[in-house]
């Protein structure tokens with residue numbers, strides 16, 4: 001899994017506990033960095049992590065966890081906190097993508113480009129599952145490998161012996177044609193650029209992009225879900241009043 005914004009991640013943890021099923025220690029690490037960012041002292045951060053664990057770990061064993069918390073807090077003091085990142089896509093990069101005649105290849109190349117830039121032009125680890133999730137492509141494994149193979153043979157992307165990927169057509173200049181600051185649905189930014197019908201969520205403070213399916217489609221799926229949930233409770237309340 002790729003965590004694009006650790007501030008958002010930590011805030012979601014504080015709302016609902018661990019975000020992974022296995023309650024990974026790296027999540028506590030993010031939480032520790034979050035508290036350091038807010039200016040808390042070493043001892044306070046420890047205290048916050050302990051209360052988080054007491055609340056969210058069913059079998060919180062102090063003997064076992066104090067050690068983990070100590071190491072986590074220590075390693076978090078100097079670690080970088082990743083939040084509010086932006087990635088710039090240039091005209092020359094978009095030209096490279098346009099040359100690909102298959103849209104699916106364009107999508108995958110775009111995703112790899114954004115990731116390469118997100119990681120500051122360092123060769124990076126990413127699972128095939130994540131590449132295609134971010135491309136919003138639902139394909140069988142054979143087709144997935146064919147797309148990656150095709151991009152490699154066209155010399156647009158490459159992979160090291162150790163499995164790290166990188167992009168060969170990245171342009172480090174900073175005059176952007178597109179700016180990516182939402183990393184959940186960034187493929188829509190590309191699809192909008194090439195002229196597909198992409199809407200922007202009308203819910204206040206959201207601005208997420210989504211695939212337009214009709215005139216009355218005005219919100220992203222998240223806000224739509226929330227809206228329908230509220231509508232349902234409202235209706236139930238009215239019904240009970242009668």
Ligand SMILES: [Zn+2]
Nearest residue numbers: 201206220223
């Ligand atoms: Zn929305």
